[in-house]
Amino acid sequence: MxxxxxxxxxxxxxxxxxxxxxxxxxxxxxxxxxxxxxxxxxxxxxxxxxxxxxxxxxxxxxxxxxxxxxxxxxxxxxxxxxxxxxxxxxxxxxxxxxxxxxxxxxxxxxxxxxxxxxDRPALMSTIMTLNKDRNKMLILDLGANADTKPENLNQYATIGSFYAQYVNKVDKPTVALLNNGTEDNKGNQVTKAAFNLLKDNETIDFIGNTEARDLFSGVADVLVTDGFTGNAVLKSMEGTALTIMQLLTTSIKEGGIKNKLGGLLLKDSLKEVANSLDYSKFGGAILFxxxxxxxxxxxxxxxxxxxxxxxxxxxxxxxxxxxxxxxxxxxx
Structure with missing residues (x-):
């Protein structure tokens, strides 16, 4: 190679x-x-x-x-x-x-x-989740295409499932569509049309819509969205993770002797959290x-x-x- x-x-x-x-x-x-x-x-x-x-x-x-x-x-x-x-x-x-x-x-x-x-290659990356049974989730598109058609989202679901199966070794990858609600009729014209295409796509295991607040719970193996939304969501998640670690560090350093002792006792646990939030350990993004x-x-x-x-x-x-x-x- x-x-x-x-x-x-x-x-x-x-x-x-x-x-x-x-x-x-x-x-x-x-x-x-x-x-x-x-x-x-x-x-x-x-x-x-x-x-x-x-x-x-x-x-x-x-x-x-x-x-x-x-x-x-x-x-x-x-x-x-x-x-x-x-x-x-x-x-x-x-x-x-x-x-x-x-x-x-x-x-x-x-x-x-x-x-x-x-039609349009997508930028795909892996994000960590808090689900021990599904600690990796693929998300695409992350910015290769700001404007996306329903057919593109359907193609993303198929190629994302291939990656999850052959690279992440998931037997039957599940696919979710990022939307502003979990109901079948939620979303704009693009996501509503994409939902119907994904539901009829026999090559994937489509489980429906999901909301951004549930991403860290590992709702699916593959998450599909348009590039504009995906890029914004990923940067928001990275920023949130960094902010949480900064808040914890500041609280320990400036919180007095009790906080410092607590931080010392939790040192290994905090290190484990920091490692799980470190996106660099999951590799980069692939133009798929x-x-x-x-x-x-x-x-x-x-x-x-x-x-x-x-x-x-x-x-x-x-x-x-x-x-x-x-x-x-x-x-x-």
Whole structure:
């Protein structure tokens, strides 16, 4: 397996990218990490010369404020563009970047290529839940498409179920539709029409509508929504988790001796809570619906998040889920 990595994408690139790549290369010697970027800058941080790390020198990079589509078309020698091109040409099996999200979505769709039969690829990620029997939930779309048709939501349900089954190893994944109420007739015109399509979709186990307040309870294995709503919900959940941890920390530090003693006694439990709320340990987001895994992690990423996203990419490649989705949609 070979993963093409945009080493120049992200707020602290290439430093944290290279450090995360070294962690992954050591952990997974059967996977070759191919970094695209300025060789001299990469080599500053490449302190371990591992046989499964390769560096491809590039002269350009796409910055966070570049126009997504225009930069993909004009910056032909950019690290992200050349990495995506290598996946299209079959030189590498997957693409990873922490850079400009819009540009990566464009690279995935325009260069790697959309699966025939999927109208709009979706950005999908895993969120943690408090349900011990279902502690992972997939949510899509997270921002690839702000405006979504009912048919798109139905396709998201199908491809999300494939991922849950082949990557998360769920025998019969359940699917829910994010809505403003749980009743069958709730929602706007799009969600009402999508509900009927999902109900009639025989390839999924659709359990109905769910509300945002129930997401942490693990209501389903797959949650489908439009990209505008999904992006807002995900950022709200991340912000809430960070705020809770900050409030707990402040309360312990500023609450006097009793609070400090209580915090000391609960140290291990609080650490467990913090780990469960750490989204970086679940890997990154995948642009699902293109012909190879295209992986995205936060621009303000760290080496641990890079490692977990590369680990997730390897698991996706091992599962052959992309090939199964291609067979499902392109055979129709």
């Amino acid at each position: 070979r993963i093409a990595i945009d080493a120049m994408g992200g707020d602290d690139a290439p430093k944290v990218i290279v450090e995360g790549v070294m962690l992954a290369a050591e952990a997974f010697p059967d996977t070759t990490m191919v970094m695209y970027g300025h060789q001299d800058e990469i080599n500053k941080y490449l302190t371990k010369k591992l046989s499964n790390i390769e560096v491809i020198h590039t002269t350009e990079k796409i910055s966070g404020d570049d126009d997504p589509v225009r930069s993909i078309r004009r910056k032909k020698e950019a690290s992200m563009v050349l990495a995506a091109q290598s996946v299209k040409n079959g030189e590498n099996d997957a693409l990873f970047s922490a850079g400009n999200t819009g540009a990566l979505l464009a690279a995935g769709t325009l260069i790697v290529g959309r699966i025939r039969g999927i 619906g293109v012909k190879a895994p295209v992986m995205k992690t936060h621009g303000a990423t760290n080496d641990e998040a890079v490692f977990h996203t590369l680990k997730q990419t390897r698991e996706i490649l091992q599962s052959n889920v992309i090939e199964d989705v291609v067979k499902k949609f392109e055979s129709n």
